[in-house]
Amino acid sequence: MTGTLARDAVDAVDAVDVVLAELFEDRVRRAARHGEQYALLWRRLARSVEGGKRLRPRLLLDTHRAFGDPHPQDAAVAGAAFELLHTALLLHDDVLDQDRSRRGRLNLTGEFTQDAQADLPPRTADAWGEASGILGGDLLLSAAHALLARVRPAAYEALSALVDECLFRAAAGEHADVAFALGTVPATPEGLVRMMEDKTGGYSFAAPLRAGAALADAGEQADAELERVGTALGVLYQLRDDLLGVFGDARRTGKSTTGDLREGKRTLLVAFAEGHPAWTAVRHRWGAPDLDADDADALRAALVASGARDATERLVESRRREVVDLIGGTALPTALRHHLTDLADRIVDRDS
Template sequence: MADSRTTRMREQFEERFEAYFAEQTTRATLHDARFRELWERVRLLAHGGKRVRPLLLLTAHDDLGGRRRDDALRAAVGVELLHNALVIHDDIIDGDLERRGGPNITAAFASDARARGIRPREARGWGETMALLAGDLLLSAAVREVARIDAPVELRDQVLRILDDGVYLAASGEQADVAFGLGLERPDTESIRTMMHRKTACYSFETPLRVGAALAEAPEQLGHRLGEIGRSLGLLFQMRDDLLGVFGTPAITGKSASGDLREGKVTLLVAYARDTPAWEAVAALWGRAGIGDAEVELLREALEVSGARKRLEKEIEREAAHALALIGAARLPSALAAELRHAVRVGMEREA
């Protein structure tokens, strides 16, 4: 996006997002101090980030000639609330304690509890309970915000269906991701791509683009084409995430470069490497939480030597070409097409 346009759009979104949290924090005051603290921690977690989802939604709405800017802003708040709800729940499922380079909600509440003399196990349970409640609150809030758009019933129902599709597929994708990690099945590369689409790509890229198009009252077929572009973009970003999750620089990404290997996360990298001699020699280390940096480096080297890293980099290039072809064939307004092509470049080149 052009800098001035992006800045203006983001400022408008941030104003609405902040207003939402101010309202909820005030509302929580009517209950008790502890519940207000929960909302304040959620507020801290939710602020920051690239705002990819709301900006995609607003861009699609505006560039398709939409005249429901207030509804688009409300829906943009909804999709960002949904994103935060899902990452909070994902952290609980994965047992993670960091988010965006700092302590997540589980870690923050657990730390407070330990400082008050609560034993570590119970403190961790308290932190996870608070995170679960926070995710529940945000998930409900996302649906509520979208349901409040001031549009005809048919249009509001259409937008709610799109949002529901995103949540439905995210749950399916999360289930598959956990099943793969437990070894309940040995997925092939296509199954992993399907999981990536359902868990992340749909709600992160398809949903905002389709909601923006719906609120602009664009032809249904155009909404479907944008959905296909969103799916490809989502896969592109997720593949890049998986690459950075092993070979990225933590100081830049704000994420561990060993977590995926210690957790035994089943990614395309691992799928490409398995059954190769290089990976088989170190596979026993994969998924062992207690391994040290030297063992992690052995796993990284195996992913290099096996050719998995190069193969994933080639797949990222192919997916980018596919996304660009979809954009070229979609007959989009020139401004929207340019924004989406820019998103493809970002997806290929980003380091965080």
């Protein structure tokens, strides 16, 4: 980050955290009247929001400041709402992927599963954990809408429509991702890119950028430019994420590097490997529920030998250049253009 955006970032994110802390304090207190397990669910939801990078609130806040920061309290509330949306979708995603950890620790589903394992059969314990994850995600989606209702009326309609649109797109992307993983729909390169645009580009980048501009009444041109830039940044982010999901350092990413291979996740990395003899020889282990470390190493070696890793890394660099050119061609404020260009570079260089 550069200039004023960098100097104000910490205070602005602190304001988002204050909004989140107040919301969870209220919800935990109210939940206690409905039983200890429900209060525990809300306490664990509060923990699920902790420790993230606050990427989406930062995008919203930085954009809002770049257009003059006319409504800082509304921006803090909206930033908190986007963090809740993000956590809600992660909770649902973990259930769909049958993941039990997140950020290097048990996720909410894993915690409730672990609680039940001492007294219940494994399938029943899993069902309890997954039900808790689904309901927790639903509750955070509702809480996000409750927060958005607190912004000034003149901005609420635009923000509400924006969130409705980004969730609509995110569900489309998630549905396609599951379809690709199960093999119910062919995972073409074009389909994979569209999935990334919907699942990551929409709600993680384009929507918070557009929300920050909408709160500042930045106008239709800024909205259209931020939609294009945000979607492109989201695809770049997902491409890098797919590489880290297989070749990253789990101590840095907080996620297992065997999960995507065990799940049989369809990515461009895998699409590039298809048909190569090295990949064909081990492909039967890809997506195996009992995938072990040796099998995962064999799959990684095949992704390297097939040239898939190099091809994906070249695509990441090519996409980075395209995003930087796209940003440079906008009429966005200079400080915001510099910040978004820096963000594209950091997305490519990140190891977590």
